[in-house]
């Protein structure tokens with residue numbers, strides 16, 4: 001996944017915090033451009049963890 005604003009790889013952005021949820025983890029990341037994104041990480045089966053992103057900016 002890449003930043004929707006600047007295209008920076010989200011794997012290389014700063015992790016602000018990670019919170020466990022009933023479905024996995026919610027991770028907040030801040031990109032080099034200042035955009036804050038929310039990742040939802042759910043433990044996957046054979047396919048590995050599934051990551052979904054959302055823009056946290058209002």
Ligand SMILES: [Zn+2]
Pocket residue numbers: 003004005006007008031032033034035
């Ligand atoms: Zn960015």
